[in-house]
Amino acid sequence: MTGRRARIAELANQPIYCLACPGNYQNPPVPVMIYRPTAVSARLLAILLLSVFACTARANSLTIAAASDLRFALEEIVTAWREQNPDQDVRVVYGSSGKMSTQISNGAPYDLFFSADISYPQQLQAQGFTATDPVPYATGRIVLWSSILDASALTLADLTGSDIEHIAIAQPAHAPYGLRAQEALQAAGIWEQVQSRLVFAENIAQAAQMAESGAATVGIIALSLAEFPRLAQHPYHLIPASKHQPLRQAYVVTRRADNNAAALSFARFMTTDIARAVMARYGFAPPGEPTL
Amino acid sequence: MFELGPQDWQAITVTLRLCLYTTVILLFIATPLAWWLSSGRSPGRVALQAVVALPLVLPPTVLGFYLLIVLGPRGPVGEALEAIGLNHLAFSFGGILVGSVLYSLPFAVQPLHQAFSNLGRRPVEVASSLGAGALDRFFTVTLPLTRGGFVVAATLTFAHTLGEFGVILMLGGSIPGETRVLSVLIYDHTEAMNYDGAHRLSLLLLLFSFFTLFIVYTFSRRAEIARI
Structure with a gap:
């Protein structure tokens, strides 16, 4: 290693608290514990050292x-x-x-x-x-999906029912699936009624996660996500394609x-x-x- | 049980690089800044103190938004970089490094400011009267006497960078190996309903954060005892 690299490697080898202080510590400070070479931390350190000057641009x-x-x-x-x-x-x-x-x-x-x-x-x-x-x-298609209720027995009109607390949809402003969900709710004539129940996810996968965790009673999610094995354990209701733009x-x-x-x-x-x-x-x- | 995947290791690498670089850069920036802040009171100093503390109260989204505008291809800094043949900084490691340095600035400056203020100017003046040069004074007088402050500043900066999320998400996106740090990967794991992955990394961060604070409090106590 060249002088500069060796110095930097040496710096990186030292525990973090010492980076700025060339002076000696009398008391071995506590953080050493974290860096004691267990298999994990040794590997961490090796990766760190290798990566410090690793080029971030890749060819292929x-x-x-x-x-x-x-x-x-x-x-x-x-x-x-x-x-x-x-x-x-x-x-x-x-x-x-x-x-x-x-x-x-x-x-x-x-x-x-x-x-x-x-x-x-x-x-x-x-x-x-x-x-x-x-x-x-x-x-793509949208579906009604729930981990709590039997969504296959639900239709959009049922979303005004008293057993529905939260409805997860993606943010219509920047998520196409959210916009289609909004269109479908509007087509069903319940968009205004369900306003207070809607929870907006940043994207459709987050909407699915909200419904999967049960935090939202139902979600209007992508069919492609409802087909994912973890979600496929629960049935879904396919929202007719005529209810929204394709x-x-x-x-x-x-x-x-x-x-x-x-x-x-x-x-x-x-x-x-x-x-x-x-x-x-x-x-x-x-x-x-x-x-x- | 505690098996980390290649994605996880990649994020750990990016995160540690980011934390390490941020800490080193910030100690270089914060030391003179804190020294100047602690060397008196003037409207300029108070204003700078307020600017330094801004990231504490600003939502990370504000910083992320401005940085995206400024560092991106159509922003002044981004354009200047591209004009000299470099890449703009949005959605790159360099970009989140700039973001982290700004975002963690108060965590580096404030402990040092505190330490320098407590130290006062007397030891340095005495050293000066004995003929010590500026560098000599810093390394043989100030640094040993305020090392507790440096430990706290470095540890807090490192830990705060580790816990950063909003700025990185806005400015860096979530590009594997480049800007996908641990906090962003946990978010991503959750969205992918990979709860096991999210649990593992969350636990890792929880333990690490606890140890970090443990260190910080150990050293702040020691610093207090030393003063008494």
């Missing part, structure tokens, strides 16, 4: 921003893609489509953006943040990934039978097909 990396309804389906697709492209490093970040879209327009380093609603990639395209046209990949999902390659072969390869992978089968298993209809 693909960062995907994805709508939260893909949280479980996309994991499987990424795993399948990784089997074919073992040397690629894929990172997926989930959030509401509106939030991911805002992040992209503020310079977030995402190569691919899977949006639950095509309008967000279209806006990004209009602002010049994309390298391709938005490509539809699926159509959830036309689309992906787009961002401007920064214009020459990113991995991004294009992953995008192509979405049209393979492997990916389609996973999407179908999670309740997504293929793009363009009418859903009823």
